[in-house]
Amino acid sequence: MRHRAVLLCALAALAGAPLHAGPDLAGRLVVHGAWIPAPPPVARVAAGYAVLSNTGPEDLRLTAASSPRARAEFHQMRHEDDEMRMRALPEGIVVPAHGTLDLQPGAVHLMFLDLDGVFAAGERIPVVLQAEDGARLSVEFEIRQPGPLPAGDDGHSGH
Known part of the structure; x- marks a missing residue:
């Protein structure tokens, strides 16, 4: 009986622990919005957007992102040769010291590949952002019903 009580106390203590080991980005990186x-139900890819704010005195390089619901990579859209082209950013992205970086359509964004199931409006997708020093921050991306496209946008300028 005593062993059971000790085990229950240990499990209760662990319940409040973070889901990852290592340093934490909380306090250095703030993620807004x-x-x-919401992609079509048959989609295998989706794009994520947010405003990343670096509260620290040094640039912050994010080198990886992960999610249990999809493979996640940083990507960038660029205008090249009169066409919009997307490329992966394996070196990551930099959030400037005391500054912000907007992850937005038609620019730098978080690309979700090989989606695990439907990403339905109202759902929250867990994501872990990782800095080059190994520090991590867990965030949730809200799935929203997409709004109307701006005039002249054929839907391919972002994702």
Whole structure:
């Protein structure tokens, strides 16, 4: 009986522990308005947007992102040769010291690949952002119903 009580206390203590080991980005990185436009049910990809704020005195390089619901990568859209082209950013992204970086359509964004199931409006997708020093921050991206496209946008300028 005593062993059971000790085990229950240990499990209760662990319940409040973070889901990852290592340093934490909380306090250095603030994520505002993280969202994903709801993709069609048959889609295998989606894009995530947010405003990343670095509260620290040094630039912050994010080198990885992960989610249990999809493979996640940083990507960038660029205008090249009169066309919009997307490329992966394997070196990551930099949030400037005491500054912000907007993850937005048609620019730098978080790309979700090989989606695990439907990303339905109202759902929250867990994501872990990782800095080059190994520090991590867990955030949730809200799935939102996409709004109307701006005039002249064929839907391919972002995702």
